Amino acid sequence: MYRKLFRMFLMGTFVLLASCVDDTYDLANKELVTDVKIEGNKLALPLGNLRAIMLDSLLSVEDIDILEQTDGLYSINISDSVPFDVEIDPITLSIPSQKYSTEINFVEVDITEVDIKGMTPQPAVFNVPSVSLDDLNENLPNLSSSVTASLVNDELKTLFETVKDMVGPMYFTPKYTFDSNRDKFTVSDTVSCKMTYELPEQIKSLSTIKLANRKDEEGTTTGLLIQFNVRHSEVLNGVDKTLSFSVEFPESFRISLDKTAKGIDNYVLDNDHKLTVTGLLAEGNLTTIQFYMDELTGLENYIDEANGTLSMDEFIKYSVEYKLDGEITLSEKTELEEFKFSVDMNLPLGFRDIAGETNDIAIDFEPIHMDFHAHFDNLQYIDRIDSILFDAKNSVLIFDTDMEGGFSPFFLKEGYGLKLSFPEELVIDEALSVYPTKEDEQPKIKYRVDEHAFYIYDLEALAHSHWELALDRMILEKPVVDGVFDIDVVAEITAVNPSSETTNSLVLAGAKLESLTATLKSLQQKNANFSMDDSHLSINDAIVHTDKIIAPLDTHAEFALNEKVPSEIGRIESIGFVDNVPVTLAIDIDGLEQLETNVNLDLHVALPSFLKLSSNGSEAQVLEDSLLVKAVYNPSDSKPLEINLQCDGLDFMGKEFNGKGLTPKDSTDGNSYLAYQDEIVVVGDAYIDGMEFHSQVLESMEDIVVNVAINIGNIEVKDFNGLYRGEFDKIEENIELDLGEGLDFLKDEKNSITLAEPQILIAFENTIGVPVNIDLQLSGKDENGAVIESSVISNVFHIEAAEYDASSENIIPRQTKLFITSDTSKVSKQGYQNVEIPNLARLLERLPNSISLSVLPVVDQDVTHHVDLSQPLRFKGDYSVIIPLKFEEFCMCYTDTIEGLQVSLGEVMDIFSNISLQAKMNVKNTVPVGLSLSVKALDDKNNVIKDIEIDPLKLSAGNGASILEAAEGEKVQFAIKSKTGDLSRLDKLAFTLDAYTDQTEGGVALKGDQGIQISNIVLEISGDIATELSGK
Secondary structure, eight states: OHHHHHHHHHHHTTOSSOOOOEEEEEGGGSOOOOOOEEETTEEEEEEEOOOOEEGGGTOOTTTOTTEEEETTEEEEEEEEEEEEEEOOOOOEEOOOOEEEEEEEOOOOOOOSEEEEOOBOOOOEEEEOOOOOOGGGGGTSOEEEEEEEEEOOOHHHHHHHHHHHHOOSOOSSOOEEEEOTTTOEEEEEEEEEEEEEEEOOTTEEEEEEEEEEOTTSOTTOOSOEEEEEEEEEOGGGTTSEEEEEEEEEOOTTEEEEEOTTSTTGGGEEEETTTEEEEEEEEOOTTEEEEEEEEEEEOOGGGGEETTTTEEEEEEEEEEEEEEEEEEEEEOOTTOOGGGSEEEEEEEEEOEEEEEEEEEOOEEEEEOOEEEEEEEEEOOOTTOOEEEEEEEOGGGOEEEEEEEESSOOTTOOBOTTOEEEEEOOTTEEEEEEEEEOTTTTSSSOSEEEEGGGTEEEEOOGGGGTTEEEEEEEEEEEEEEEOBTTBEEEEEEEEEEEEOTTSOEESEEEEOOOEESOHHHHHHHOSOEEEEEEEOOEEEEEEEEEEEOSOEEEEEEEEEEEEEEEEEOTTEEEEEEEEEEEEEEEEEEEEEESOTTOOSOEEEEEEEEOOTTEEEEOOSSSEEEOSSSEEEEEEEOTTOSSOEEEEEEEEEEEOOSGGGTTSOBOOEEOTTSOEEEEEEEEEEEEEEEEETTOOOOSSOOOOOOSEEEEEEEEEOOEEEEEEEEEEOOOOOOEEEEEEOOOTGGGGGGGOTTOOOEESSOEEEEEEEEOSBOOEEEEEEEEEEOTTSOEEEEEEEEEEEEEOOOEEETTTTEEEOEEEEEEEESOTTTOOOTTSEEEEOGGGGGTTSSOOSEEEEEEEEEEOTTSOEEEETTSOEEEEEEEEEEEESEEEEOOEEEEEEEEOHHHHSHHHHHHEEEEEEEEEEEEEEOSSOEEEEEEEEEOTTSOBOTTEEOOOEEEOOOOSOOTTTOOOOEEEEEEEEESSSOOTTOOEEEEEEEEEOTTOOSOEEOBTTOEEEEEEEEEEEEEEEOSOOOOO
16 A cells, blocks of 8 residues: 555656545554553554655666666656658750851940930028017007096086975976086096007117007008097986087197098098097987097107117097086986086007018028039040030020019118029020020129129019020030049029128118018018929030040840759759860951951950859950950951850859849749740940041941850759759657556546656758758657647757868768757757757656657758759758656645544543544655645544644655665644534544645656655544543
8 A cells, every 4th residue: 555655646746737546544454553551641542654665666767668767867768860861863954056246337426415404403491580560569558538527517506405405395396407608517638648669670660550449350441440438417318418529649640530420520630630529419328529540650759779669658638518508307316416427438559550661681591502414425435525515505504483472672782692603614605695684774683704603682583583594615624434424513502791702691671661560471481493494405516535446336145045954953043063164255257357457356245144154365354244355356367256265153143133043944844944034245345446536427337247156065063052842751750658567657647747857869960951940749649549739849940951162072961969958947968959848848748658759851941052963962860859757847636534533532532521632743755745734534424524623734845865865754743623622523534645846946856766754653632531440
């Protein structure tokens, strides 16, 4: 039993997901010591010892083929070797000869005309400062007045007092009669008109403010309506009321009549600032006297130019004469205070426009450029152009300017302007040119010949203007580079001051304006747009330098390649030959046989870019993808000029192939072909030394033919770089995992294992220049051959290609060594590429019957391959799977039950009262597994006795040492407590032993001399003895 018990404990060191084994432990059937002794009030019931058990007694390396023991540590070892071979057919190529002919002519150099494309540069931006008088409204005064006058005279007052003093009923009707000749009442007031306003920096002075109601919409044409309201008392209803009104404004105020005013015929205006209204008959309770205040004039007198402040402190005086005619009847309810009238007005001044004078206003201006470009090509035979003479009438630069809005009524301050500058190399014919204001009596644009510049003194000249500048000549003295000559002309527009110096701003001269408001609103950022039309320039003459007469050669001939190659080739980047292949270029010229001089050939032969050519002669120089031929040919020779080359390989990685090589094409005949089609291009010159070249027309030489032939020998391929797309056979092996009877219990489905240091060592020796990706798959299978999903491990490893030594043309095998484990931070191997696959730790999570190994090499098609057809194509791989029985994580659940306690303790229960139980034992453990012990009390029907409590215990993990050398074990005890003190139902103790890892460092490793021993098991009973002992 103990062997089984320990085996179950060992199983727990592997298990992640708890599995339980339930055995029954019966005291009545055990061969245990049964002596009982009583010490005081305690009774100890010894249960005996268990013998020590070691792993060696469970596991035998000799009996298990795949199990090894190194330095006492158990491990599973599996190893083997797998070979791979490749076959590919030989390759030969045959390129047909290429022959073609072309005509050449000795021609003149054409420098007779040139086009300049139109362009639109960035607009010229005039950044005008923001100027506004909108805040003036906030500073204009508010005219306000309110006065009241009494209409009581002495007679009316006496009558009123008489009526008030009467007692009892009134025997007469008190009445009072107003007489306008007598009853005249006058009221007057003085209204303050005071304001202070700081003028904007750009405003020098204000002369007139045209007034309007502040609420009037912009653009109103009427002045500010003023209303004096005369309010009448209701007590005077029925009495005629006649008003006379006069008002006098300061002389700077201008007023006018409102034609719609009631009683307008009674209004008299005097000198635009005085108003008299006479004999105006009042109706109702309100009479309004209204007219317009149009403007404030003469404001210059109120401005302090030193600090730019407008200050006004004036008064408006008005008076109202009030006449009454008619009779009123007084009653005892009439109050004397009702006999009155009032005059009021309240008017905030607002403006609709302002007249005044501005200071000089600076506007920022950034220089702009207009770039003109002319291009000449086909000048390969000219080394310099000194000057070009234009036909000025037919060589015109045309451009237009446009500026919306303009700056009117402002003008540039004297001396300020824009400068349109041209480089000194360009000479303009001003007499034939057309530009704005040129024909005016006083032109605003002036051309200065010495500066090659136009000065623009009126910005309005930029509004909708048209320019035509006639070109006279260009003095260049510049070299021609690679047959190309470019002319770049930059015209610059800058601001200048009166000293003609470049400045960052222009200045608008101060101006007197009748409408500052509208003018300032239009004074904002403005853009002047320049647009240049296409121009065609005619050239009368060109002064050039050259030293030879040239006949250009430019011919094209078709080149085709269509050669059969093995179907395993997916792409060819380069090809190496078994032997170098001869290439011959033959040239002869027909039509110059009578010419008694040599013809110099300067040719550029663009051959197929994949040919890797070399030359030992001086007549030909091999460039990257072409041939440069410099040779002398005598047309009178009967034999053609032959240039001998050799080809030592083909390279399909040039620009023509975008660095991607050449892909063979699959044909309908089932074969693959290396197909290529292009043209051979011969360009260059045939020139004759000793003849001076100039701009006159050369006499043509006709019917001259150049014949070119190219011959390439047969090619036998030794090796190639590219893409090999052949397939390898998959290698599959099934390895039986026979761990023997000692570890057979691990195959239980309830067990779960997480390996701590599983290892797979793979060594591949690659003898071919083809890298492969090894698709490696490991999986465990159960006894039915079904794959255990948790054990599946799949990964792809890269095997480097063999190294190619170009100097020796040999393949150097390359070895790729992989060390695969679940955690490289804990275990690694020097000299190997350490690969971490965390899931490898789960390979034996559920112990399989066998392990399936699958190795599938797949050609890595992401890189270039080097395939040497002259050597065997082979590689092999050795592998070794090492699984130390050392685990990162584990969990063990072991249960056992002690029965028959009710029978064994029955008599003891009768002797003791206040009983308590305690179990004691000694545990010696060297297996590195921590233990947790929990106990439940059961009755004879296996029901948990909830009244009895037993605290769980923690048992320390072993240190991994030999059980034979271990020191004394750990003293363990636990109490069996009852809340009520009644232990009579106790019949069984159910033990549960769990393994845990929180006290260990790293993975748990199993060695043969590790083990566990439990000894000195004692059940101690204590309490009060309640019975008398018999004398037996």
